[in-house]
Amino acid sequence: MAVINKMAKAGSVESNDILVMMSPGDGGIDLEIESIVYNQYGDDIKKTILDTLKEENITDVKVIINDKGALDFTIRARVKACIRRGSVQDV
Amino acid sequence: MNYLNNFNIDSIKVIDKSEYPTKGQKKNKVTENIDDLFKELNIKDGSVLSFHHHLRNGDHVTNLILKQVQKLGIKDITLVASSLFPTNKELIPLLKDGTIKNVVASYISGELAEAISHGELKGNIIMQSHGGRARSIANGELKIDVAFIASPSSDDKGNISGVNGINSCGSMGYAIADSMMSEKVVAVTDSLVEYPNYPTDITEDYVDHILLVDSIGLKSGIVSGTTQVTKDPIGLKIAKDTLKVMEASGLLKEGFSYQSGAGGISLAVTSFLRDYMLENDLKGGFASGGITGYLTDMLEEGLFESLYDVQCFDLEAIESLKKNPTHLRMSASQYGNPEVSAVVDNLDIVILGATEIDTDFNVNVMTGSHGMLMGGSGGHQDTAAGSKLSIIVSKLFSSRIPLIKDKVDVITTPGTTVDVLVTERGICVNPLRQDLIKQFNEAKLNVVDIKELKEYSEEIMGKAKPIEKTDRVIGISEYRDGKILDYIYEVK
Numbered sequence: 001m002a003v004i005n006k007m008a009k010a011g012s013v014e015s016n017d018i019l020v021m022m023s024p025g026d027g028g029i030d031l032e033i034e035s036i037v038y039n040q041y042g043d044d045i046k047k048t049i050l051d052t053l054k055e056e057n058i059t060d061v062k063v064i065i066n067d068k069g070a071l072d073f074t075i076r077a078r079v080k081a082c083i084r085r086g087s088v089q090d091v
Numbered sequence: 092m093n094y095l096n097n098f099n100i101d102s103i104k105v106i107d108k109s110e111y112p113t114k115g116q117k118k119n120k121v122t123e124n125i126d127d128l129f130k131e132l133n134i135k136d137g138s139v140l141s142f143h144h145h146l147r148n149g150d151h152v153t154n155l156i157l158k159q160v161q162k163l164g165i166k167d168i169t170l171v172a173s174s175l176f177p178t179n180k181e182l183i184p185l186l187k188d189g190t191i192k193n194v195v196a197s198y199i200s201g202e203l204a205e206a207i208s209h210g211e212l213k214g215n216i217i218m219q220s221h222g223g224r225a226r227s228i229a230n231g232e233l234k235i236d237v238a239f240i241a242s243p244s245s246d247d248k249g250n251i252s253g254v255n256g257i258n259s260c261g262s263m264g265y266a267i268a269d270s271m272m273s274e275k276v277v278a279v280t281d282s283l284v285e286y287p288n289y290p291t292d293i294t295e296d297y298v299d300h301i302l303l304v305d306s307i308g309l310k311s312g313i314v315s316g317t318t319q320v321t322k323d324p325i326g327l328k329i330a331k332d333t334l335k336v337m338e339a340s341g342l343l344k345e346g347f348s349y350q351s352g353a354g355g356i357s358l359a360v361t362s363f364l365r366d367y368m369l370e371n372d373l374k375g376g377f378a379s380g381g382i383t384g385y386l387t388d389m390l391e392e393g394l395f396e397s398l399y400d401v402q403c404f405d406l407e408a409i410e411s412l413k414k415n416p417t418h419l420r421m422s423a424s425q426y427g428n429p430e431v432s433a434v435v436d437n438l439d440i441v442i443l444g445a446t447e448i449d450t451d452f453n454v455n456v457m458t459g460s461h462g463m464l465m466g467g468s469g470g471h472q473d474t475a476a477g478s479k480l481s482i483i484v485s486k487l488f489s490s491r492i493p494l495i496k497d498k499v500d501v502i503t504t505p506g507t508t509v510d511v512l513v514t515e516r517g518i519c520v521n522p523l524r525q526d527l528i529k530q531f532n533e534a535k536l537n538v539v540d541i542k543e544l545k546e547y548s549e550e551i552m553g554k555a556k557p558i559e560k561t562d563r564v565i566g567i568s569e570y571r572d573g574k575i576l577d578y579i580y581e582v583k
Contacts, residue, residue: 015490039461040555050474069490071551 004061008086011070011078018070020049020082025060029053035067052079057068061086117401121247121283121301125159128302132237132275134160136288137192141228141238141273144174144198146258149312152241152279155304161185164307167192169214171235173265173423174467177201178312186211194566195233197221198467207565208463210581216464216566218457218503220578221265221401222427222435222473223571228268229424229431232573238273240266240298242280243308246288249278249298252340253403254268254290255347256282258308261403261412262382267422270297281307290413292420293294314405319363320385321355325515329484330359332536333442333513334367340480340527342439343373346396350474352378353404356484360442361385368394371400379426379434380470382418387411399428399434400526401470427473429533429571435470435477443471443484445512447499450542452506452521454483455499457568460492462558462582468503474573475508480527487514487548493555495545500558501568502577517544559583 004022011019045067052075053061063079064077070078094103122128134140140160153172158181160168166189172179173196180202185191193214194207207216210418219227240263244256253263258281270276270293277300278293295476309394321327333356337343347365351357364387368375369392378386379399384407389395397417403409411418425436435441447455454475459465475481485494494514510527513517517539522526531538560580568577 016488037460037555039558040493041491041553043556044553069492071488071491072553 002057002083002087004058004083004086006086008082010081010085012069013066015068016070016074017068018075018078019066020078021064022082022086023062025062027060029059030062031065032063033065033067035065037067037069044072045075048075049079052076056080056083058083094378120249120299121303125302127251128204128277128300129159129163131300132277134165134237134487136165137169138165138236139169139171139234141171141235141269142173142174143241143263143269144172145253145263145265146313148176148178149258149309150176150178150241151308152239153179153305155183156239156279157182157190161188161190163436169193169195171195171233173216173221174198174469175200175203179203183211186213189213193217193246195219195224196467198226198469200465204464208582210451210563210565212565216579217569218467218566219569220427220472220505220571221423221470222429222433222474223446223569223573225268225422225424225426226428226430226571227573228272229428231272233307235269235273237275237277238245238266238269239277239279240270240293242278243307244282244284244288245278245280245298245301246284247284247301248289248295249301250286250291250295251280251293251298252277252288252290253292255284255288256280258282258306258310258313260313261409262400262420264361264401264421264426265423266293268424275299277302279304279307281305289413300464304565319355320358323355325486326356327359328515329356329486329513330363332518333360333482333484334363335534335536336511336513336518336531337440337480338367339530339536341530342480343367346372347375347439348376348437349378349440350438350478352444354382354383354444357381357442357444358385360484365389365394371552379421380474382411383553384408387415387418390415393544395577397577399426427470427477427571429473429476433477435473438474438478440480440482442482442484443475445485445494447496448485448494448509448512449496449499449506450545451508452512452541453499453502454504454506454509455501457503457579458500462500462560464579472504475504476571481508483509483512485512485514487516487544488551491552493548493552495541495548501579503568505570505576512541514544516547519544
């Protein structure tokens, strides 16, 4: 099980992209979403992020999202990249 | 002349010498005092005031005049503005205090548009096309009490020129019907020049008063911000495919006529068209619409015989209008009035944008993905109806905002007048145009069914939740002939 142990970010706030920011959680998943298409796709975006966190076995994280209309595969890729960056142990 | 049919013409009295005319100067038209001017104009509760948008987001005149109306406590004004821009957010308090009751416009964007979408108008908003606006003014359906004409220059008798003055805007096509039909006409200018001011866009015989102000606008806001060819490779692909569509249609022949909007993809189409015309030694007839430097270059290169210009989008267009005799001015009525002979009826090809399009090819360019007003027909309806081939260019995937829908939010242009949609994932042809489908298939273009393209885009993007609206109708989308196309609803 991966653990987010430091602040990390992935993505950008360009059109069609998404900025994902993660930091260590307080014992659960805390998700904040801001999106230009929140009214149309807010639930879809939330589901994609939670599904990806589950796949990666992340259960304790604070996630802040700034979405500029990214498609599902972009969201998944950015979430996964952010997990890699946030869970790397310092050596 | 009621004596024309009078058989006893000798019974009519000849005037007495005491009634003979005297020579003399007519009344001075110029004033710098807005309070004095308003005393003469007799604007009252419910008056209808008109403005044009040639100064676009740089315009100071609309806000200045309407704030004076507010100061005098006049209520329930109908604001007839050819377009309203973000700079007009200063008018939001005038909706709330009842100074402005109704709005009639062809395009509206910015915070004022959002306030109206949220139901801030006491009355209604009527959205017209450019040609529809000219029609309703010219035929007397829309009666204007006072037209305030933002004038880049005027002489002391009211000869207005759009190419002279520090805030020159070029052609003044959208103000012509207002100047001819309004009860009173006020030229508002910051540049009073020697008589006669020429070339004249609006002549002195139509102008009653001249209000001299410090500044009618801000030059930087007058030039539109959308006049650059797109650099986006997807946009460029769409533009290239659009050129193939034009070629396959068989309309690209000697003397053809052309119009495109000033959006990035549309300009790219114009740019590729130029290359094509040079390569194939092809010469067009006229290009029309809002004119950009891309078109004036093509005029000067001899690729087009003439330009019909209703409004200048950039400084190059204004310069060209000054110096090129084949760069012609046109009024909004000559451009697109459906009740008269109009330039759009002679158009072969028009390139247009779309915010949304449904599977019957109905187009929305009036409201955005949140259902809020953020545009309007402009010449969309007029050119789609008049042209032999109307092409919508748009990205299928753009920031997850769906392009193709089962039903568009507000119908701006009816699908019966829209022929082709070009996207990066294929070309859709209106089933009403079987002739084009045949031609495009012969040319081996990537023709796809619009319903299939919609399903494909929903597979990738997901199905969008419908925009939430209240049941309250706040206005209507009018067709160019005055018929009602659709309702505009208040946004939650």
